Amino acid sequence: MTHPLLNIHKLRIAFRTHTKQTDALKGISLHINSDERVALVGESGSGKSVTARAVLGLLQQQRGIEIGGRIEFEGQDVALLKDSERRQMRGTKISMIFQDPVSSLNPVFRIETEFLEVLRRTNPKVTLPAAREQAEEMLRKVSIDDPHRVLRSFPFQLSGGMNQRVMIALALINAPSLLIADEPGTALDVTVQDQTLRLMRRLVEDHRAAVLLISHNLGVVREFSDRIYVIYRGRIVEEGPTGAVFADPIHPYTRALLAAVPRITKSGIPKLVDDISQFTEPCEIHPARA
Numbered sequence: 451m452t453h454p455l456l457n458i459h460k461l462r463i464a465f466r467t468h469t470k471q472t473d474a475l476k477g478i479s480l481h482i483n484s485d486e487r488v489a490l491v492g493e494s495g496s497g498k499s500v501t502a503r504a505v506l507g508l509l510q511q512q513r514g515i516e517i518g519g520r521i522e523f524e525g526q527d528v529a530l531l532k533d534s535e536r537r538q539m540r541g542t543k544i545s546m547i548f549q550d551p552v553s554s555l556n557p558v559f560r561i562e563t564e565f566l567e568v569l570r571r572t573n574p575k576v577t578l579p580a581a582r583e584q585a586e587e588m589l590r591k592v593s594i595d596d597p598h599r600v601l602r603s604f605p606f607q608l609s610g611g612m613n614q615r616v617m618i619a620l621a622l623i624n625a626p627s628l629l630i631a632d633e634p635g636t637a638l639d640v641t642v643q644d645q646t647l648r649l650m651r652r653l654v655e656d657h658r659a660a661v662l663l664i665s666h667n668l669g670v671v672r673e674f675s676d677r678i679y680v681i682y683r684g685r686i687v688e689e690g691p692t693g694a695v696f697a698d699p700i701h702p703y704t705r706a707l708l709a710a711v712p713r714i715t716k717s718g719i720p721k722l723v724d725d726i727s728q729f730t731e732p733c734e735i736h737p738a739r740a
């Protein structure tokens with residue numbers, strides 16, 4: 451029998467302290483097939499990152515947490531894996547891209563050290579020269595023209611966009627079957643975010659990886675995903691093929707999310723002022739605060 455690559459079944463997660471209980475996930479079900487690009491969309495605090503952390507098996511160790519339901523990856527119940535098996539699963543079969551690339555790279559490591567560490571998860575005997583060679587090839591795929599320099603740099607010596615590309619290269623170098631991208635690039639500017647998604651799209655096609663793209667913005671996932679799940683306060687309120695959800699949203703929350711999508715026309719974002727020299731003090735567009 452064939453099974454989905456990832457199958458989340460009625461997942462419930464509650465965080466408990468002695469003063470309060472937060473029901474972060476109230477029984478969500480979601481699946482991703484091999485090679486499929488799926489988006490999980492919802493406003494801040496709706497339970498997106500908790501879902502991602504649960505899939506990676508990062509919540510099990512936490513105190514005061516209650517987990518119900520089941521997460522299966524490649525047909526195996528993730529909760530039944532040993533810690534060492536779960537660690538092996540992360541970074542080889544499932545990898546993750548976070549919102550802020552700089553804080554997820556170690557500031558005291560050169561980029562080449564990050565690549566060496568990641569490559570060692572699948573091949574403990576890999577040498578530094580071999581790792582460099584593989585890393586350079588992967589960096590070229592994320593459109594970095596001078597991989598040699600980048601490998602010898604520390605994260606702070608690179609721009610945010612460059613670090614984001616490094617993160618994508620690191621996430622894909624071990625050819626994972628599932629990539630989880632949690633609001634990739636939202637800590638960066640909109641252009642970089644857009645480039646990030648394009649790069650991710652091209653690379654996951656090349657590498658035949660499935661993707662769970664997490665976003666608070668329906669507009670961002672439109673181009674990228676085959677299917678969408680809309681999450682609201684810990685519940686999936688709508689799901690379906692991307693085209694169908696956009697054409698005919700059923701749930702009022704999805705409609706509200708759609709209404710919030712900024713419309714960018716072919717000619718770009720409408721300009722308020724053509725010539726920057728038109729700005730005067732105080733600003734004509736935004737009157738000075740009294």
Ligand SMILES: Nc1ncnc2c1ncn2[C@@H]1O[C@H](COP(=O)(O)OP(=O)(O)O)[C@@H](O)[C@H]1O
Pocket residue numbers: 465472474492493494495496497498499500501
């Ligand atoms: N470690 C934690 N302890 C307690 N509450 C948490 C924890 N992590 C997340 N939450 C709560 O769970 C809910 C969902 O959080 P999260 O998944 O991070 O939202 P988002 O959709 O913005 O990623 C929020 O109410 C958040 O405050």
Ligand SMILES: [Mg+2]
Pocket residue numbers: 498499500632
């Ligand atoms: Mg989040």
